Amino acid sequence: MAKxxxxxxxxxxDYAHDHAWWQTRFVKGKxxxxxxxxxxxxxxxxxxxxxxxxMIGYTILGALGxxxxxxxxxxxxxxxxxxxxxGAYTSALMVLEFPWPKxxxxxxxxxxxxxxxGAVLAGLWSVLFGLPSAKVKxxxxxxxxxxxxxxxxxxxxxxxxxxxxxxxxxxxLPPGTIKIGPWIIDSPTKVYYLMIILVLLCIxxxxxxxxxxxxxxxxxxxxNDIAAETLxxxxxxxxxxxxxxxxxxAGIAGAFWISNLAxxxxxxxxxxxxxxxxxxxxxxxxxxxxxxxxxSMFMVLVMEALQIGILPLxxxxxxxxxxxxxxxxxxxxxxxxxxxxxxxNGLSYRWWQIKNYFNLWPFSY
Amino acid sequence: xxxxxxxxxxxxxxxxxxxxYALVALGWVIIYKCSGVLNLAMGELTIIGAYVALTxxxxxxxxxxxxxxxxIIGLVLGILTERIFLDRLIGEPILTVIMVTVGxxxxxxxxxxxxxGTDTRVFTPAVFPLKPIKIGxxxxxxxxxxxxxxxxxxxxxxxxxxxxxxxxxxxxxxADDEMAALSLGVSARFVYAAAWAIAFMAAGVGGSLLGNINxxxxxxxxxxxxxxxxxxxxxxxxxxxxxxxxxxxGVLQNFAGAYLDQFFPGGVKQIFPFVFMVIFxxxxxxxxxxxxxxxxx
Numbered sequence: 001m002a003k004x005x006x007x008x009x010x011x012x013x014d015y016a017h018d019h020a021w022w023q024t025r026f027v028k029g030k031x032x033x034x035x036x037x038x039x040x041x042x043x044x045x046x047x048x049x050x051x052x053x054x055m056i057g058y059t060i061l062g063a064l065g066x067x068x069x070x071x072x073x074x075x076x077x078x079x080x081x082x083x084x085x086x087g088a089y090t091s092a093l094m095v096l097e098f099p100w101p102k103x104x105x106x107x108x109x110x111x112x113x114x115x116x117x118g119a120v121l122a123g124l125w126s127v128l129f130g131l132p133s134a135k136v137k138x139x140x141x142x143x144x145x146x147x148x149x150x151x152x153x154x155x156x157x158x159x160x161x162x163x164x165x166x167x168x169x170x171x172x173l174p175p176g177t178i179k180i181g182p183w184i185i186d187s188p189t190k191v192y193y194l195m196i197i198l199v200l201l202c203i204x205x206x207x208x209x210x211x212x213x214x215x216x217x218x219x220x221x222x223x224n225d226i227a228a229e230t231l232x233x234x235x236x237x238x239x240x241x242x243x244x245x246x247x248x249x250a251g252i253a254g255a256f257w258i259s260n261l262a263x264x265x266x267x268x269x270x271x272x273x274x275x276x277x278x279x280x281x282x283x284x285x286x287x288x289x290x291x292x293x294x295x296s297m298f299m300v301l302v303m304e305a306l307q308i309g310i311l312p313l314x315x316x317x318x319x320x321x322x323x324x325x326x327x328x329x330x331x332x333x334x335x336x337x338x339x340x341x342x343x344x345n346g347l348s349y350r351w352w353q354i355k356n357y358f359n360l361w362p363f364s365y
Numbered sequence: 366x367x368x369x370x371x372x373x374x375x376x377x378x379x380x381x382x383x384x385x386y387a388l389v390a391l392g393w394v395i396i397y398k399c400s401g402v403l404n405l406a407m408g409e410l411t412i413i414g415a416y417v418a419l420t421x422x423x424x425x426x427x428x429x430x431x432x433x434x435x436x437i438i439g440l441v442l443g444i445l446t447e448r449i450f451l452d453r454l455i456g457e458p459i460l461t462v463i464m465v466t467v468g469x470x471x472x473x474x475x476x477x478x479x480x481x482g483t484d485t486r487v488f489t490p491a492v493f494p495l496k497p498i499k500i501g502x503x504x505x506x507x508x509x510x511x512x513x514x515x516x517x518x519x520x521x522x523x524x525x526x527x528x529x530x531x532x533x534x535x536x537x538x539x540a541d542d543e544m545a546a547l548s549l550g551v552s553a554r555f556v557y558a559a560a561w562a563i564a565f566m567a568a569g570v571g572g573s574l575l576g577n578i579n580x581x582x583x584x585x586x587x588x589x590x591x592x593x594x595x596x597x598x599x600x601x602x603x604x605x606x607x608x609x610x611x612x613x614x615g616v617l618q619n620f621a622g623a624y625l626d627q628f629f630p631g632g633v634k635q636i637f638p639f640v641f642m643v644i645f646x647x648x649x650x651x652x653x654x655x656x657x658x659x660x661x662x
């Protein structure tokens with residue numbers, strides 16, 4: 001999607017201005033307000049609301065990689081939860097089992113390093129399952145990414161990795177093990193600070209990649225891969241790079257999420273979670289970073305609203321409460337179908353229209 | 366049990382289960398051939414049919430009649446699904462159509478779980494006799510044998526429907542060249558609806574049969590995913606391919622369970638078809654009898 005139109009009377013005079021992130025003073029002002037909101041207001045909310053925001057952040061991190069693959073490179077993936085699981089398990093295993101030197105644990109470096117390792121490993125794992133993309137595309141690639149999900153989560157992790165150290169199915173993370181520097185991550189607010197830093201870093205990384213050579217190559221491959229190849233783009237390299245970056249972000253997401261959980265098990269990364277992430281970017285609008293954010297907010301908030309809305313009904317029909325999960329599934333399915341049928345460009349397109357309306361006002365021609 | 370005996374037992378069990386897979390795979394291929402929709406909601410179609418059949422059977426309706434009733438409900442649901450969800454999406458990009466079927470599968474799964482819960486249910490009293498049948502040195506559970514026979518009969522009926530009836534020929538014509546078929550007076554909308562109705566019905570019978578073997582719960586919808594390796598093996602738009610692919614995946618799966626399980630303990634039986642599919646895709650992406658697509662700029 002193209003950038004929004006500039007406000008009336010604003011013209012670019014050089015490339016530096018044209019490529020700037022925040023092109024007008026008004027946008028800079030908005031960003032300052034956003035930063036105040038993110039860093040000063042949200043952390044002081046009730047911990048229930050901070051928990052919801054953390055969920056949104058986790059969804060953004062997961063969906064960002066999916067958006068990179070589907071929205072920008074055109075490689076449809078339905079197995080992204082597998083890479084998140086790889087990141088989460090790598091990080092958890094490193095924190096729990098790796099023979100860290102005392103000084104590392106004392107300085108609180110174990111968890112940050114394990115996030116990095118989890119991300120790299122998830123990226124490489126993603127490249128492994130992206131290899132078939134050199135030969136197949138479309139539906140066939142969907143099948144191989146689905147296979148990635150089943151092989152990784154349902155087989156390797158459930159049967160082997162989850163049993164390391166005789167732990168049975170779930171790894172419990174004792175309090176105090178998740179520690180960055182001097183801070184022990186143990187409350188929603190602290191998880192929130194970690195989340196917001198990771199989300200901003202990942203969005204910055206993806207956004208910068210997208211406006212440099214790899215990003216242009218990815219979009220060329222998405223629009224027409226044969227034409228891209230004739231233009232001299234090494235499509236296999238860039239497809240695999242896209243898989244690596246997507247897996248890397250998924251690994252970060254998984255490794256981050258263990259800080260919010262007391263225990264991780266393969267059930268945290270089911271196939272439906274992969275599908276959920278794809279649904280999130282479709283609702284937000286593919287091929288747009290804002291879309292990822294809007295989609296995540298929409299899905300998490302709608303589900304919360306549904307939960308709140310259904311509570312009064314539970315007095316009349318008590319079974320509704322225990323069957324809430326199923327209502328949620330159905331609603332999500334219907335939401336995807338409705339968006340694809342009635343609003344295929346997603347929420348970010350509406351946002352774009354609103355923004356343009358105000359930018360061009362009063363002379364919208 | 367001797368080694369050779371194990372081999373033949375595995376082979377027959379695989380073929381019998383494969384018959385059910387072939388039936389569901391045929392439903393999948395019919396949708397793809399006629400309307401070009403790559404359907405990921407096949408698993409939910411199977412459990413809906415199976416639960417409807419089970420409900421009728423529990424109410425005291427004879428098994429055959431309850432299958433017929435579930436076929437009728439499948440027909441109605443299939444037409445409704447096509448009309449409400451997929452009719453508007455003709456000509457949209459592949460991701461859109463696939464994700465609508467994914468949304469559909471979430472929706473249907475939620476509805477099924479809401480109505481019937483998640484506990485495993487069994488057909489009581491047992492539909493097929495529990496005593497195994499002996500053929501020569503082979504011992505086969507009669508559930509497997511009867512399921513296989515039912516699946517084969519239905520497969521024959523469906524293939525006959527396609528080859529010899531007016532509607533079946535209309536569907537084949539649409540699959541072959543939609544524009545030509547339209548100009549000859551075939552109603553494409555009718556064909557799409559019929560394809561979904563047939564897929565719903567075939568999947569429902571497949572699910573009921575599988576529910577007879579292992580008991581019926583939400584995990585029967587795994588059948589809908591197993592269909593994918595089968596159709597990839599046979600080629601996405603080939604009806605004989607779907608049948609052969611279904612049988613082959615059934616056999617492969619049981620061989621993996623019998624022989625590979627000692628090396629990779631755990632769920633190798635569930636995973637092997639997908640591993641096989643990935644490797645197969647690397648070498649022969651269009652399957653055994655699928656159409657090769659040549660791409661130009």
